[in-house]
Amino acid sequence: MALLILLLCFHSLYMGHSLNQEGLYLQRVKFGFDDPDGAFTTWKDGDDSPCNWVGVTCDSATQSVNSLDLSSANIAGPFPSILCRLRSLTFLSLYNNSINSSLPKDLSECQSLEHLDLAQNLLIGELPSTIADLPNLKHLDLAGNNFSGAIPASFGGFRRLEVLSLVENLLDGEVRAFLGNISTLKQLNLSYNPFSPGQVPPELGNLTNLETLWLTQCNLVGPIPDSLGRLRRLTDLDLALNSLNGPIPSSFTELTSVVQIELYNNSLTGELPAFGWSNMTALRLLDASMNGLTGTIPDELCSLPLESLNLYENQFEGNLPETVAKSPNLYELRLFRNRLTGYLPRDLGKNSLLLWVDVSSNQFSGEIPVGLCENGVLEELLIIHNSFSGEIPASLGECRSLTRLRLGNNKFSGEVPAAIWGLPRVYLLELSENSFSGEIAKTIAGASNLSALILSRNKFSGDIPEEIGWLENLMEFTGSDNHFTGSLPASIVKLDQLGTLDLHNNGLSGEFPIGIHSWKKLNELNLADNEFSGNIPDEIGALSVLNYLDLSGNQFSGKIPLGLQNLKLNQLNLSNNWLSGDIPPSYANEIYKDSFLGNPGLCGDIAGLCESADGHKNLGYVWLLRSIFIIAGLVLIVGVAWFYWKYRNFKRAKREIDTSKWTLMSFHKLSFNEFEILDCLDEDNVIGSGSSGRVYKAVLSNGEVVAVKKLWGGTKIVDESGDVEKGQIQDDGFEAEVETLGKIRHKNIVKLWCCCTTWDCRLLVYEYMPNGSLGDLLHSNKSGSLDWPTRVKIALDAAEGLSYLHHDCVPPIVHRDVKSNNILLGGDFGARVADFGVAKAVDAIGKGTKSMSVIAGSCGYIAPEYAYTLRVNEKSDIYSFGVVILELVTGRLPVDPEFGEKDLVKWVCTTLDQKGLDHVLDPKLDSCFKxxxxxxxxxxxxxxxxxxxxxxxxxxxxxxxxxxxxxxxxSIAHKDGKLTPYYSEDASDQGSVA
Structure with missing residues (x-):
């Protein structure tokens, strides 16, 4: 009996401290989620009430739960409908988690709910029509999910809704007129959904309380309705990336509260209306670019307190209003590719912190405003292809913040201020096609960051200064069609990053400087039409990446170096010199005839050469040469046997390499040494060759297989614009690849076992991927092995690898050359991201972007903003990965002659619009996956x-x-409500950058 009383006392004590009913509901929510980060650690069932739990807020009077905020908690699982039993719950946010499955069809129990935020999750299915039955709902955010189907008609019946955001889902159907019935709406955001083609509903003009209207990329067609001019409270209007046509409605002049309008990437025509926004406090961006807008830029527009004015790639004409210079917040002015005339405003830059000015490809004239960099922050001044004249203002030489200065194709004259030559941060200085005169100042020694110096087609004169050799980052020096004299400075051989040296059509003289073998990255050498003399040095044959050589129209003498045969030249011109002797055998045929004309002393089996001064062939000299060749041939035959015998000992010779010459750096525990790797570097083992090196398959003594990349000197970089910034030679990628891959441990990044180096040979040893690259497989006759589930698996693997680089590495790593050929496939088609030769670590401080002095990447994959601004961040990789996804879906190459001037992205968009989905999909894929x-x-x-x-x-x-x-x-996608990958993961390969 006593024991029973004791048990009852303990039970009574326990019941006195039990969790209340709302706490029990929340415990059920907790147990329904996967919680890898411990977001529910404080949710203890021994508490009296949930009011002190993280994310939970209670009413101070009733102690009822009225708010639950689990944003960015990294929880996963289905939506917990039991939350609707919390009768006082008014605020619910599960933003940025992995909430999956579909929403319950009946949410009518959540009667008190005012704020519902489920954005950035994995919800699927159709939007529940019953959400509109919630009588108190004011804020509904379902952005960034995978909802599909049409917007329910019931959504026109919301009673108190102020915010509706359905951004970035998979909604179809048209943007419907019934949305104009939600009279309480202040924000309507439907951007980035694949709606069916349809017009902007005129009924949206009834939403007189609307402050934000975002309909970006909603497949809208037809004209913009005049009724939108009735939205007097509208501050932000975004109709970009659609197929709207016709003029901008004149009713827009009545949008007296508007702050931001974005209309770019449509087919709008006509003139900008005469804006009358007298009450405007700020205009962050008016971007009407890439339409067909015409007319002049209204003075009323430019009198506003602008921050950024982007009207590029339209047909605007007339003058740029002077009032634009009065905007104190203006930091960006981009007006390129229009028909603007007149002068730039005299006070431009004096009243604002201008960072970027690009007015290229217009018809501007006059001089550069003196105060353009008065506040000392200007970074880019691009005014190419205009009619500017006069001299460069001396004040621009004090602008030490400048990084890009492009003044080409204008009518400038006079001498360049000495300070301009020495600007310390400028990496691109382009002055071509003007009438500049004077010499290159010795102050150029201070331009420590200069990568490209483009001076062609001017009137520069005098000697090239010795200080040019101090520019250790210089990759391109183009000074053709000027009046330079004297010899090349001896210091020029120190430019070991030099990729292009073009000084043709000047008055330069003297001999080649000693030591040109240091130009290991030289790709183009053009010294034609000068007065150079002496011998062509034998060292020129050591320039392994040289493919353009023009020394014509000079006074070079002596023999042609036999080492030229070592080069793979696309262009060779040695004509009109005083060269003599034999033409190297590799070039002694008719196709090279024009390369040697005008050298009376040259001989070879080419018709028209070996002519004497009177025009007759010197037959005795020819027979003498032929006799010498016959004797040489006999000697060669005798020597073949000796060479064959030496070749049999080649393997043994490689093993006798002094071990002190090799340095091996390992990043994992190895079961092999460098000599096993060297033994496999035979031509029979070559499995690929790319821009950075040749790849060998190496089967080791223990049966393990690895891939060995042998790097060569350098790679050509794609032109930025085709007519101004030429291709450069970039670093061969060894340091970048080792620095990046040596630190990474991830299942979807190719594993770097080790690297081996000597002074002239560098090897990278990777894990071997038996199925090669995605690009090779996808675009070959073996693409049939890539069915749709396999392609999705490959895309997901590669995405996880890139996500690791962007989000889990500190600092983030930008690959910069994402393409299908750099995604390698294992035996089970598991994908690994590879080739980090141009990867960059990007500082996350500030804007999170980093300007590159040259373009890296592959044609068809380069993001449009990267090609033009050279600013790189993670978004550049995302664009390239998007192209890979389009390759997987369409089966087509990123660039194809069939596309004409389009690339794959533009072809897909155009074909979808004109012919529909079926004409885009890869016909090899099963239609059941449509x-x-x-x-x-x-x-x-x-x-x-x-x-x-x-x-x-x-x-x-x-x-x-x-x-x-x-x-x-x-069947395997769900486990406790969380997505489970169907491929195995090796935990040993997970981790983060050291």
Missing amino acids: DELRKVLNIGLLCTNPLPINRPSMRRVVKMLQSVEAENHP
């Missing part, structure tokens, strides 16, 4: 958005692909 193909195609188009800010993060891309993969494999 719905999944459409969704992945949408992901690719999101990634290739022209605006970087609108591209999803790689983490977000991974979530979207996981959702599609789950649909391909529903």
Whole structure:
């Protein structure tokens, strides 16, 4: 009996401290989620109440739960409908998690809910029509999920809704007129959904309380309705990236509260209306670029307190209003490719902190405003292809913040101020096609960051200063068609990064400087039409990446170096010199005839050569040469046997290499040494060759297989614009690849076992990927082995590898050359991201971008903003990965003659619009996957958005692909509500950058 009483007392004590009913509901929520980061650690069932739990807020009077905020908690699982039993719950946010499955069809129990935020999750299915029945709902954010189907008609019946955001889903159907019935709306955001083609509903003009209207990339067609002019409270209007046509409505002059209008990438025509926004406090951006707008830029527009004015690639004409110079917040002015005339405003730059000015490809004239850099922050001044004249103002030489100065194709004259030559941060100085005169000042020694010096087609004169050899970063020196005299400075051989040296058509003289073998990265050498003399040095044959050589029209004498045969030249011209002797055998044929004309002393088996001064052939000299060749041939035959005998000992000779010459740096525990690797570097083992080196398959003594990349001197970089910034030679990638891959441990990044180096040979040893690269497999006759589930798996693997680089490495790593050929496939088609030769670590401070002095990447994959601004961040990789996704869906190359002037991205967009989805998809893929193909195609188009800010993060891309993969494999996609990969993971390969 006593024991029973004791047990009852303990039970009574326990019941006195039990969790209340709302706490029990929340415990069920907790147990329904996967919680790898311990977000629910404080949710203890021994508490009286949940009011002190992280994320939970209670009413101070009733102690009822009225708010639950679990944003960015990294939880996963289905939506917990039991939350609707919290009768006082008014605020619910599960933003940025992995909430999956679909929303319950009946949410009517959540009667008190005012704020519902489920953005950036993995929700699928149709939007529940019953959400509109919630009587108190004011804020609904479902952005960044995978909802599909049309917007329910019931959404026109919201009673108190102020914010509706459905951005970046998979919604179809048209943007419907019933949305104009939600009279309480202040924000309507439907951007980035694959809606069916349709017009902007005129009924949206009834939303007189609307402050924000975002309909970016919603497949809108037709004209912009005049009714939008009734939205007097509108501050932000975005109709960009659609197919709207016709003029900008004149009713827009009535938008007296508007702060930002974005209309770019449409087909609008006509003139800008005479804006009358007298009450405007700020205009952050008016970007009407890439339409067909005409007329003049209204003075009323430029009198506003602008921050950024982007009207590029239209047909605006007339003068730029002087009032634009009065905007105190103006930091960006981009007006390139219009028809603007007149002078730049006299006070431009005096009243604002201007960073970037680009007015290229217009018809501006006059002089550069003196105060353009008065505040000392100007970074870029691009005014190429205009009619500017006069001299460069001396004040610009004090602008030490400048990084790019492009003044080419104008009518400038006079001498360049000495300070301009020595600007310390400028990496691109382009003065070509003007009438500049004077000499290159010795102050150029201070231009320590200069990468490209482009001076062609001017009137520069005098000697090239010795200080030019101090520019250790110089990759291009183009000074053709000037009046330079004297010899090349001896210091010029110190430019070991030099890729292009073009000084043709000057008055230069003297001999080649000693030591040109240091130009290991020289790709183009053009000294034609000067007065150079002496011998062509034998060292020229050691310039292994040289493919353009023009020394014509000089006074070179002596023999042609036999070492030229070592080069792989696309262009060779030694004509009109005083060369003599034999033409090297590799070039002694008719196709090279024009390369040697005008050298009376040259001989070879080419008709027209070996002519004497009177025009007759010197037959005796020819027979003498032929006799010598016959004797040499006999000697060669005798020597072949000796060479063959020496070749048999080649393997043994390699083993006798002095071990002190090799340095091996390992990043994992190795079961082999460098000599096993060297033994496998035979031509029979070559499995690939690319821009950075040759790749060998090495089968080791223990049966293990590795891939060995042998790097060569350098690689050519793609032209930026084709007519101004020529290709450069960049670093061969060894240091970048070792520095990047040596630190990384991830299952979807190719594993670097070790590197081996000597002074003239560098090897990288990787894990071997038996199925080669995705590009080679996808675009070959073996592409049939890549069915749709396999392609989704490859895309997801590669996305996880890039997501690791962008989000888990400190600092983030930008690959900069993402393409299908740099995604390697294992035996089970597991994908690894490879080739980090141009990768960069990007500082996350500030804007998170880093300017590169040259373009790295591959044609068809380069993001549009990277090619033009040279600013690189993670969004550049995301664009390139989007192209890879489009390759997987379409089966087509990123650049194809069939596309004409388009690339794959533009071809897909055009074909979708004109012919529909079926004409885009790879015909090799099973049509039963059409719905999944459409969704992945949408992901690719999101990634290739022209605006970087609108591209999803790689983490977000991974979530979207996981959702599609789950649909391909529903039987294994869910485990406790969390997506589970269907391939194995090796935990030993996980980790972060050291």
